[in-house]
Structure formats: structure tokens, C-alpha cells
Amino acid sequence: IATKYLKDYQATSYLVDTIDLKFEIKDTFVIVTSKTKYQQNGASNSLELAGSAELKSVIIDGNELTDYKLADDKLSLNNLSANFTLEIVTHVDAFNNKSCMGLYASNGNLFTQCEPEGFRKITYYLDRPDVMAKFTTTIIGDKDLYPVLLSNGNKISEKTLANNQIEVIWEDPYKKPSYLFALVAGKFAFIDDTFTTKSGRKVKLEVYSEAESINQCQHCLESLKRAMEWDEKRFNLEYDLDVYMIVASGDFNMGAMENKGLNIFNTKYVLAETKTATDTDFINVEAVVGHEYFHNWTGNRVTCRDWFQLSLKEGLTVFRDQEFTADLHSRTVKRIQDVKNLRQMQFTEDASPLSHPVRPESYMEINNFYTMTVYEKGAEVVRMYQTILDKEGFNRGLALYFERHDGYAVTCEDFCKAMADANKIDLSQFMLWYSQSGTPHLAISDHYNEATKEYSITFKQSIPNNPTAKAMLIPVSIGLILDNGKNIIPDIKNHNTIVRDNEVILLLNEAENTFIFGGISEKPTPSILRGFSAPVIINYAYDEKQLYTLARHDNDSFNRWEALQSIYKTEINRIYHSESPDKFEINQNITKIISELLNDATIDPALKALSINLPAFAELSISYPNTDVKKLVGSIKRLKSAIANGLETQLLAVYKDNQTVSYDFNDAGKRALKNTLLGYLMQGNNTGKSIELVAAQYKNADNMTDKIGALSAINDIDSPVRHQLLDNFAQEYANYPLVMDKWFSLQSQSQLPDTIDNVANLLNHPSFDKENPNKLYSLVRAFTANPIYFNTDAGYNFIAEEIIRIDSFNPGVAGRIANGFSSIANYESKYQTLVKPQLQKIMAKENLSRDVYEIISKTLQ
Ligand code: DPP
Ligand code: ZN
Secondary structure, three states: OOOEEHHHOOOOOEEEEEEEEEEEEOOOOEEEEEEEEEEEOOOOOOEEEEOOOEEEEEEEOOEEEOOOEEEOOEEEEOOOOOEEEEEEEEEEOHHHOOOOOEEEEEOOEEEEEOOOOOHHHOOOEOOOOOOOEEEEEEEEEEOOOOOEEEEOOEEEEEEEOOOOEEEEEEEEEEEEOHHHOOEEEEOOEEEEEEEEOOOOOEEEEEEEEOHHHHHHOHHHHHHHHHHHHHHHHHHOOOOOOOEEEEEEEOOOOOOEEOOOOEEEEEHHHOOOOOOOOOHHHHHHHHHHHHHHHHOOOEOOOEEEOOHHHHHHHHHHHHHHHHHHHHHHOOHHHHHHHHHHHHHHHHHHHHOOOOOOOOOOOEEOOHHHHOOHHHHHHHHHHHHHHHHHHHHHHHHHHHHHHHHHHOOOEEOHHHHHHHHHHHHOOOOHHHHHHHHOOOOOEEEEEEEEEOOOOEEEEEEEEEOOOOOOOOOOOEEEEEEEEOOOOOEEOOEEOOOOEEEEOOEEEEEEOOOEEEEEEEOOOOOOEEEEOOOOOOOOEEEOOOOHHHHHHHHHHOOOHHHHHHHHHHHHHHHHHHHHOOOOHHHOOOOHHHHHHHHHHHHOOOOOHHHHHHHHOOOOHHHHHOOOOOEOHHHHHHHHHHHHHHHHHHOHHHHHHHHHHOOOOOOOHHHHHHHHHHHHHHHHHHHOOOHHHHHHHHHHHHHHOOOHHHHHHHHHHHOOOOOHHHHHHHHHHHHHOOOOHHHHHHHHHHHHHOOOOOHHHHHHHHOOOOOOOOOOHHHHHHHHHHHOOOHHHHOOHHHHHHHHHHHHHHHOOOHHHHHHHHHHHHHHHHEOHHHHHHHHHHHHHHHOOOOOOHHHHHHHHHHHO
């Protein structure tokens, strides 16, 4: 299997002006005719087109070609003129396509997914992002089976043909790469609205879904309007077509797809209604709708030169959607959630054999690089530009980026250069964030000089799993706090610093940097990396008193949360390394500060919930080399139980205080706190009483958040109530596939000993669908995040067998599940010994996909 390299990039020998596509939907297949105008670009007169559909004919300038070369999914054409029109006919086996890539059927409707390389499953073309063309699409289908026929751009004609056929023509006036092409055909209901842009363009907004779920689409439509308004206000970016369509598909590999004017979404990110969706689902729908909408500028109007540059659009667009959520809801809560997610998912990826730079230098299968690193670390990289340049400077850079590159396919350097030029600064060292893999660590030491009243702090940067890495430009936001809790804005003596409003940002740029602050009356406590100003791990030897000072007095709300996390981590570490963990007695300062926090009426309940949430296994495991999985899971659990027992009365009182009478979305914070507390109570000694609480909450719940909260709380408890509630839930929601996904997920996460058998049996549950991506993610992939039961012989075997099964029809999903094996490299060696034969078994599968081959072979190294 060949590896592709960034350094080998070459422009194509021809470029495309226009492509006219015609789709004739037949009973068992689809005939696709593409008419493409090519023009020479350079000296070569040969052309290689990517494709894997059944090729029926090739016509150049009206003459049928018979001696073409077709091999390895490539059509080679030679001795071409400088300009020519190529007509290609293919037959696409859409109805048997289970890969959810290219043109495929889902529940009788047809959808496309072309990013990154699905277009080649439809026709033969220069299927790469730097070839941009104007698309016109004609769709012909049976009026009863396919009353709705959609494609990109504006609809220019619709007519009825003979034999109950309809023909619809769409024209997209904007040049685009093939990965943004989309087609939808089938039976749908829709809801609509309009949005008038700030320059007065009236845009039709339409959300399509199957008729039975159309009443769950309103939140999606409202979210779209909020996104359009926000992008105008925050970034001065306006929508550019007459219509914006979103169509929901129940079979979809990813979250959603930003096809020009015609987004196709996983139902998971469209449907949201209080009875069936949690508060988190509501926020996620809004965020993903925002994300895909924001791609219209960052991705579509300006796209990527090649797939190595994927983060150019994804990192930037994730940053934009994070800001959208932060502006509409709580900024601190959003930041904490994003950082938790980054630490659990991206730091672990970057500490694993699959570690790669934000801009990878090579790949076998680009589908494997839609990763946490490209997306989430990429978003942190974009956020650092804003931290260094300030919002105004960042917006100037973004404006210059669009001014220079609108309508083009560009690189991460082009983005960096726009930021640098618009602000007249040199950002060349910053580019290392795109090329160096691994999470930087900062070893920090400090010194206070009583005589001079100077405080100095020294940072040594390194990337442990990337020892040859060069020193990077790292913005570290810092504050100093005195023993009385006073936050001071220090008088800084170095050049490499930014002082703005209440913020001091130190710009680290060497292997070791020292910063000196003058006029400090006593040895202060440093509040380092405020707001998580860079995606790094800091090591500073805080003593206990300092952590409590930060947790109580830091002006930066993120770092108050962070200090509590450090307090919990210290305690978990004490349990983990204790000779007799059974005799563990909790440090009373912990229960005291949690008690204070819960009593503090000035703190938002959502933030309280996050503040008492302990760090997750995945996040902690990377700081325990050769992790003893059971011991670490047990240590976290022990701390949780100790908190529950130490504060039982108060937890119960606060639980009751946060119950709400009738559902209001704005009470989401209260629900989050209440459900977190229920989880705690369930881990305490008074199980009988807690089970009653769970049962009552489940019974009285008028929303999905509280039902799931009750089920999660009891999910690890071996009680008949757990079974009753799960059964009840399965009956009530049998007809709601997305709700059943939650049910499958809960069971695959359970810490009860029958989990493996149960998960294996659930594959045959009537509500399960062995070919549906959401189902596979919710049961099979979710199981790889169950530390206790996945990391067993039976657990590894189950996942290996599933990967082999799924690889035969959907390599994209199989690859995503295969990612689950990568974290084992960091665990005790017995786990590696156990998993090895399973990985070898996968490698031995006949016709193993590139997707799985790449991931497993790298994991085995
Ligand atoms: N480009 C999509 C997204 O992240 C993924 N296919 O929005
Ligand atoms: Zn995206």
C-alpha cells in the first residue's frame, strides 16, 4: 500500500473550467454522464483521472475512445489537445453501496458523500481539492420514488418527462473542488424560513428529513439562522447563494458535510427535541450546524490545495464553531469542555503510535486523518494566532486571507502569511505548530528575590515523544496571586511579552526562557496558562497551599477549574501509589473546598458540575507510563466514593435544590449539576436510597437529559432497577434510532462484569443495525473506551472480529474503530502481549482496506 507525501505535491497537467453532470436514477443502479471541459496547465499532454465506477464509455470532443488505459482505479489519457471536452458514462451501484462514500442509498433515498475522495466512486475526474470547476447537475428520476431532487447551487429548471419521470437542473455559480459536490434524491419532508443578509440578500433556508422526524428539525433551522447572524457580526462574513439546504441522513460516517449550498448531515446533528434529545445534543446540533455553515467561507470559498492541508479548513472552522458556542452560551464552560475533550482525545492520540502533526507529511489513506489532531489541536493553533494578535489583529489577518485567496485552493503557509502580513510581524517560528507532532511539555521553575523584590520564572520546553523537535513559539498567559488572594498585574521586564487589558502573555520561543517581574512584595503563586492559552502540558511543582489559593482566588475562571483538577489529580495519584488503597482516607481539604463551591450562589451550576467532575481515565493514563488500567480506574472511583460519603447530606440537598418543575432549556446547567450529583450519590455507601432517587428521577423526567442522567448514574450498579429502567427505555424509544444509540452506548460503557457478553448479544438486538455507522459507533466503538472490559482478551477479540466484519463494507467506520487500539501502547506490557495476535489477525484479512491497514500497521510498530 503506497504512502503519499506532502513534499511530492505537483499541480495537475490539466485544469477544469466546467463540469456538467447528469444522473439518471434507474431501479437498480444510476447512470452518470459527466461532460468536462479541460484546459492544459503546463507542458504535459497526458492526463490521469481517478475513478472506480463501472466505466461505460469515453468520448473526447465527440469521438468515442476505445484504446484508453484503465488500471488501479485510474483512467489514463494521452496525446491530448490543449483544450478538449471529455464525456464519460459510468454505472454506479448506489443501492448496494454500504460504505456511505460516493453515491449511496439510505432507507430508499440517495445521498452522496464526496469528501475526501468519494467523487471518484461516481465518475472519472481530477478528484483533488486544487481542481476547481463550475458544476451543473441534472437529475432524472421517478416522480413517486424521488419527488425531491437536490444538488449544489440554485435550481434553474424543473420539468416532468415521459414515464412519470422528473428532471431537475441545478447550477452552482461558484467554482469548487469535487469533494464539495452533493446530490440528494428521495422522499423527504422539509421546513423552511428565510434569512436576509446584512447587505440585503434574501436567502431561503430549508431543512429536509424523513417525514416522521420533520417535527424534530426546528432547532436545526433556528441554529442556522443564529450561525448566519453570528458570522456576519463576528467576522463580517455573509452567505452567497439564494438557498441554503440541510438534509438529514440516518446513514452517515461523519457528523456532517459542508457541500456548497447543500449540507448533508448525520441525523444525530439535525434532530433535537426535548423528549428525545439531551441538553448536550441541543448544543451539539447548534455547534455542528454552525461548523458546516462557517465552512462556506473557511473551506469552500477558500479551500485546501491538497489533503495534507486539511487543518487549514478544519482547525479554523472548529475554532470558529467553538467561538460561536462560547459567544451564545457560557464562554468558560465551553472552554473547559473543549480542553477536557482535547486532553482525553487529542493528547492521547499525540502520545500514541498514531501521533502526527497538525499538517501530516504523509498518509496512506486520507480518511484516517480526520483526527482530533487535525481538528482540535488545529483549532488550538488557530486560537493561538488570536491570543498573540488579539481579536482585532486576528480579524485583520482573516480579512487579508480572504482578500488574497477567495476562489483558490491554498496552504497553511498562506494562512500564516496573511496573519503575519496583516499585523506586520514575523510568524515563521509559529509554523512549527503545523509540522511537529507530539504535545509540548513545559518544565517550569521560579525564584523570588526578597532583596530586589523580583520574581523570575523559567520555562523549559520539550516534546518527550519527539526529541528532535525545535523550540516553538508558545503563548503563555500568566497572572500572579498573593497569599491574601489578590491577583496582581505584574510589571514585566522582558521583550517577549504582550500586556493587554488584564492579561500578560509570555511568548516562549527558545528551549529555555526566563521572565522577570519587578515590584513583587512577596513570593507569589503563578497562575500559568490562563484560559489554556496553548495546547501544552505544564509541570510546575505547586504545593497544596498554592493549589487552594488558585482554586479559590484566581481571577481566571478556567484556572480556578484547573487548580481543582490538579487537586484531584494529586489525590488520585496518592491512591494509585498507595500500598494499601483500601485504607485510603480522603484529604479533608478536598471535601471542604467542594462543599464551599456547592454553597457558592455566585457560581453557575454548569460550572459547578464541571468543577466537581474528576479527570477521566483517558486523560490521566498518559501521565502514568505503563498504566495499570484497573488500578487507575479503581483510584478514580475510590476518590469519587470518598467525596460522596464525605458530603452525602450536602450532595443530596444540592441535588434537590436543582430539581426543576417543568422543562426549560435555560435550566441545562441545573440539570448538569443535578445529574453529576446523582452520579456521585450512586457511588456512595447509601446505595439503596440512591437507587430510589434514580428511579424517581427517571419516572418523573419530562426531558431526555434527566432520563439519561438517571440511567448513567445506575449504569455500573448491579440492581434490578437498572434492568427495569433499561427495558422500559428500550420499549419507549424503539422507534427512535438516535435515542436507542444512547441506550446501546450506556451498556457498552458499563463497568458491570457481564458487559462484554451483553455488548456481543446486543449486536443482534432488533433495534440494532449491523451496517449503520451510528449504531456501530454507539455500541462497538464506544466499547473501546471502556477501560476495564475492552482491555481483556475477550474485549480485544470482540473488537478485532468486528473490525474484520465491518471492513468488508465500510472501511471508514472500520478505521475509526481500529483507532481504539492505539492507546494500549501506553499501558502495562501484558496488554500489548494480549492485543498483538488480534492485530495480526486483522492484518491477515484478505483485501484489508487501506484505512484499517494503515492504522493497525502503525499501531503494531
Ligand atoms: N468536512 C466535514 C466537517 O468536518 C467532515 N467531512 O465538517
Ligand atoms: Zn469541518
